[in-house]
Amino acid sequence: MAYEITLLTAMGIAVIFALSLNLITGFCGQISLGHAAFYGIGAYCAAMITKSGLPFPLALAAGFLLAGMIGVVVGLASLRVRHDFLAITTMGVGFLFLGIVRQQDFLGGEMGLSGIPSSGLSKPAFMALVLIIAAAVTAFSLYLKRSWMGYVFDSVADDEDTARMLGIDVARYKLAAFAMGTALAGLAGGLYAHNIRFIDPDSFGFVESITVLAMVVVGGIGSVWGVILAAAVLSVLPLWLQFISDYKLLLYGALLFTVMRFSPNGMAGMVAALKGRSKSTAPGGKA
């Protein structure tokens, strides 16, 4: 049972983290290659707060807010650039985060932070908290997708210039996506720090940024259920099959390449295509 709890907790945190990037990349079409930095900001912030003796809920809230605030600052500076430049800029932010954390003794530097206090919850209770938050983020994502904000995000992802011609303040919408996505990544980071109770800079490096991007792309850019499924599978695969963790980057790289080449809409796209095919073969069905 303990093993299942560990798996489900890791899965839930990965789902929150992947859905946070899905808001930015999936819904709004802005590629981020440095999303793990915000996960890390949330983790370090929350860990420092509980280490100083303050309560766990406050730590989670602080990680959420700090990551979102830094997300807004980074967004203001970088969201005016076009998609491909944004990918490079966010990658730079990821490396900048690592560079800064490694130099700070009070953050544990290269060695990381150990002895992060317990959340005060039992393992099953912590798992329940993670799953409740994951469910809430899922509900929020589904609501957002159907709201006018989701509608505008679709247009921004499709053609920014045309969106401006419809009176849409593209920069503000991109900033909103970035603020929400980075804050939720910070929340996931706070949960991660209090689940593992040890963090080091490498847990939030480029590999993590690519891993979470793989979850969004493999799941199907913009598809909430597809991303949840991909996050669940890709997060537990290395735990289930230990040998995979040695080849994680290779596996995710190959997955990204294969999906972009053969099914750019990811698993959600494959399901839609299969549904379309079965409908078209059914009597009276439409293609």
Added chain:
Amino acid sequence: MTALLSVKGVTVRFGGVTALEDAGFDLQPGGLLGLLGPNGAGKTTMMRSITGVVAPQAGEVTLEGRVITKLPTHQRVRLGLGLSQQIVRPFRSMSVIDNVTLAAGHAKTLSPLAALGHRHRDAERERARELLQRVGIDEMADSEPSSLPLGMLKRLEVARALALDPKLLLLDEPLAGLNHMEAGRLADTIVALNQDGLSIILIEHNLSEVLRICQRLVVLDNGRNLAAGDPRTVMDDPAVQAAYLGSVAEREEAVHA
């Protein structure tokens, strides 16, 4: 009467090339103005200066007396400019009606927070359907834009601009690429919109349609104002004829070269 749109002394340079120099015109409320000129005259640059895509080095653009020269495009749209672009750019990931519905929801998309607080689209969809009917493509409402011919996409551009409830509609070559019959029909739609009280600026190469429907013409040549006035007077102007005939002669020379 205050002009609805006033463009004064606009100068635009791209590196060493002067696209517009001290150019301008006024549009009175309810007017249908044709902006003409041979290729390279600066018509599209003028349009882009009005919409905010290009920042003029000198000059001023005012809408209902308010200076809009420094405002970004989306704010100019919010103040009442509706734009239909020369090269059609529908959102290809959305159906035809969704393209128009998004524009019809301009009050809900004013800020991200307002947009997050609203879900229902029925009223905007209804309005979008009316506008598609108005421009004659309501049967294509659920189609994907990529499956439509150019003539219909041009109409979609117009419907989308109308959905913004603009005070002034800017149409950049809406008839280009259409056959004679399609062009005539879209021109008739433009006249009907104007008769309903909408002010329109039309940039167009199709001289016969422009002369048929516009009440006033402004002619640019080499980035400068060449002539302005009612269509007959303007077209009888020897300078206008020289600019047009000159450009025809140059084109023929180029063909023979």
